Amino acid sequence: MTDSQHPRIPRCTYRLQFNRQFTFAQAREIVPYLNALGVSDAYASPYFQARPESLHGYDITDHNKLNAAIGSREEYDSWISALHAHGMGQVLDFVPNHMGIGEPLNQWWMDVLENGPSSIYAQYFDLDWRPIYTTRFCCRFYPINTGGCWNAANSRSISPMARFI
Numbered sequence: 001m002t003d004s005q006h007p008r009i010p011r012c013t014y015r016l017q018f019n020r021q022f023t024f025a026q027a028r029e030i031v032p033y034l035n036a037l038g039v040s041d042a043y044a045s046p047y048f049q050a051r052p053e054s055l056h057g058y059d060i061t062d063h064n065k066l067n068a069a070i071g072s073r074e075e076y077d078s079w080i081s082a083l084h085a086h087g088m089g090q091v092l093d094f095v096p097n098h099m100g101i102g103e104p105l106n107q108w109w110m111d112v113l114e115n116g117p118s119s120i121y122a123q124y125f126d127l128d129w130r131p132i133y134t135t136r137f138c139c140r141f142y143p144i145n146t147g148g149c150w151n152a153a154n155s156r157s158i159s160p161m162a163r164f165i
Contacts, residue, residue: 010041013091018047019055024071028079035086042083042090047076051100059100062107097126 014034016027027042034042046057049065057067066076083090101109108121116122117129 008089010043010089010091012037012039013041013043014039015043015045017045017055018057018067018070019045020052020069021055023069024075024079028075028082031079031082031086031088035088039088041088044090044092046093046095046098049105051103051105054100058095058098059102060098061100061103061105063096 014037016022018024018027024047027044031042046060047067047070048057048060049062049067050057050059050069051061052069054067054069066073071079080090099106099109104110108124111121112119112125112127
């Protein structure tokens with residue numbers, strides 16, 4: 001077997017915490033320094049579209065878009081080109097089930113809230129459609145409620161987020 005047939009295994013990684021305060025362009029600038037340290041791969045925090053103020057990137061709202069607060073596709077490509085020019089790669093910290101659901105930016109989640117089990121995205125979420133406590137279902141299903149979950153359950157006001165249950 002030749003070297004090109006073996007998977008590339010990182011020898012030494014360096015964590016890059018991407019957010020609006022540390023962007024693809026800034027990451028590109030430090031590639032020569034990381035290479036001089038002996039780093040073989042950048043270990044990147046999630047850089048898919050997240051809430052605008054996110055500092056960690058785990059509250060992803062769209063897994064199909066780069067986070068605009070971190071940079072453009074061109075800036076991303078430039079960073080990757082710099083890594084490759086130095087013989088380096090990247091390891092992406094990617095957790096598919098980490099999503100931001102507290103704001104209406106996540107189209108999949110909003111579709112589930114609107115259409116319930118009939119949503120085309122329902123299968124991507126681990127939801128219990130048959131809650132144990134029907135008088136407190138908002139606590140098991142969606143813990144963000146303007147009046148507080150327990151207040152909603154006790155006052156019999158039903159969250160519009162859970163109206164389809």
